[in-house]
Amino acid sequence: MLAKRIIPCLDVKDGQVVKGVHFKNLRYAGKPTKLARMYDKQGADELVYLDISASPQGRKTIISVVEETAEQVFIPLTVGGGINEVDDIRSILKAGADKIAINTAAVKKPGIIKEGARKFGSQCIVSAIDAKRVYEEREDMISVDTPDGRCWFDVYVYGGRKSTGIDAIAWSKEVEKLGAGEILLTSMDADGTKMGFDLALTKKISEETNIPIISSGGAGTLGHIHEALTKGKADAALAASIFHYREYTVGDIKEYLREKGVTVRI
Amino acid sequence: MKPKIAIIDYGVGNLRSAQKGLASKGANAMIVEDEDAIDACDAIVLPGVGAFCDAMKQLRSFHELLLENVKKKPILGICLGMQLFFEESEEDGLHKGLSVMKGRVIRLPRSVKIPQMGWNTIEIKKESRLMAGIGSGGYFYFVHSYYALPREDVTVAATHYGVEIPAVVEKDNAYATQFHPEKSGKVGLRILENFVELAKEM
Numbered sequence: 001m002l003a004k005r006i007i008p009c010l011d012v013k014d015g016q017v018v019k020g021v022h023f024k025n026l027r028y029a030g031k032p033t034k035l036a037r038m039y040d041k042q043g044a045d046e047l048v049y050l051d052i053s054a055s056p057q058g059r060k061t062i063i064s065v066v067e068e069t070a071e072q073v074f075i076p077l078t079v080g081g082g083i084n085e086v087d088d089i090r091s092i093l094k095a096g097a098d099k100i101a102i103n104t105a106a107v108k109k110p111g112i113i114k115e116g117a118r119k120f121g122s123q124c125i126v127s128a129i130d131a132k133r134v135y136e137e138r139e140d141m142i143s144v145d146t147p148d149g150r151c152w153f154d155v156y157v158y159g160g161r162k163s164t165g166i167d168a169i170a171w172s173k174e175v176e177k178l179g180a181g182e183i184l185l186t187s188m189d190a191d192g193t194k195m196g197f198d199l200a201l202t203k204k205i206s207e208e209t210n211i212p213i214i215s216s217g218g219a220g221t222l223g224h225i226h227e228a229l230t231k232g233k234a235d236a237a238l239a240a241s242i243f244h245y246r247e248y249t250v251g252d253i254k255e256y257l258r259e260k261g262v263t264v265r266i
Numbered sequence: 267m268k269p270k271i272a273i274i275d276y277g278v279g280n281l282r283s284a285q286k287g288l289a290s291k292g293a294n295a296m297i298v299e300d301e302d303a304i305d306a307c308d309a310i311v312l313p314g315v316g317a318f319c320d321a322m323k324q325l326r327s328f329h330e331l332l333l334e335n336v337k338k339k340p341i342l343g344i345c346l347g348m349q350l351f352f353e354e355s356e357e358d359g360l361h362k363g364l365s366v367m368k369g370r371v372i373r374l375p376r377s378v379k380i381p382q383m384g385w386n387t388i389e390i391k392k393e394s395r396l397m398a399g400i401g402s403g404g405y406f407y408f409v410h411s412y413y414a415l416p417r418e419d420v421t422v423a424a425t426h427y428g429v430e431i432p433a434v435v436e437k438d439n440a441y442a443t444q445f446h447p448e449k450s451g452k453v454g455l456r457i458l459e460n461f462v463e464l465a466k467e468m
């Protein structure tokens with residue numbers, strides 16, 4: 001049976017891993033490959049490198065980071081952050097990555113998903129969607145009922161800083177049509193709070209699309225991850241802080257999930 | 267003596283992981299783009315990520331050479347590479363494959379999310395040197411939207427995702443995996459190690 005996946009995410013700035021929430025109080029936390037090996041040993045199913053370098057020179061360093069990781073770690077690697085052109089995709093895949101996550105660029109130019117999927121295959125293209133709840137009833141937006149009221153979900157770009165007014169549910173169906181192989185869904189409301197994933201958002205998108213969904217944003221306890229993969233109907237859970245601050249290991253999470261009857265790779 | 271293994275680059279996907287994986291198990295693994303390099307090697311890897319039809323087009327110059335070489339050297343097909351071994355695929359129309367094995371390639375059923383993306387277990391159906399030291403129940407990394415329906419008894423191991431799917435196939439010198447051994451952690455590297463052993467015998 002296909003297992004649910006646990007995916008640690010590393011923020012990489014100018015070739016180094018950084019720790020911090022919402023780009024504040026960033027502290028250097030070591031070399032990406034070293035941490036990648038550690039998570040691999042812990043049983044991580046995949047890894048995500050999010051490149052948050054600010055400058056074009058900084059961004060170039062991700063290529064050598066990926067090359068180095070590919071020499072030592074043999075589980076799937078997804079790279080995201082600042083990917084704008086099809087040529088960016090090609091060079092990162094060539095360096096040893098398996099999937100590319102595209103966020104802002106896809107909203108600005110949806111054709112990049114289509115072209116990327118056609119050139120490299122859908123399985124290489126992850127559509128990263130950052131979404132924030134808006135508690136208002138609007139006829140033109142797909143809404144869901146939540147314990148806090150009825151809401152729709154607004155797509156955010158530029159690292160979660162700019163609202164687009166685009167319906168996230170509709171956008172997720174669109175990216176599937178364009179050829180995205182997977183969706184990496186981050187709740188802007190939950191991210192950094194450690195109070196749980198946005199289950200209403202995750203469940204709705206999982207029900208409205210037929211491609212795998214990775215839930216991201218809000219993991220604080222083992223129970224949160226279990227919920228995301230069951231109530232939230234996500235296929236995978238991504239987390240950063242709980243791993244970086246050594247609150248839980250991947251093994252802790254998988255043991256818990258297994259005890260609760262969720263199929264995981266142990 | 268390190269066996270020479272040629273990984274065919276026909277323009278599709280991440281080859282570096284396969285190269286590094288094979289190298290870590292003692293092979294001199296080279297990514298090759300031209301046909302001359304293939305005759306000089308002990309074994310061949312046919313990787314593959316992307317669409318069947320495009321891949322067959324890109325492989326055109328290697329086609330004859332592969333069919334010649336499979337008679338005398340071990341070849342490992344990975345993912346799309348495995349599908350290319352069969353006679354035809356339904357992906358984007360009906361396209362002819364290499365016909366190294368009898369059977370066709372069809373789309374996964376609509377009852378499941380497509381592609382199958384993630385770790386799934388395999389069940390061993392019969393013995394194979396490619397699977398030495400690996401038993402049923404191990405997890406391997408799959409990412410695919412189509413799967414093979416063999417018309418001959420080539421299935422060594424199978425997995426289940428909506429339907430039973432051949433995970434490993436073997437016929438004479440041709441071996442292939444639907445999953446990515448270079449992305450399946452330790453147990454995947456064991457498969458690469460077994461393939462390197464086969465290459466050493468050349």
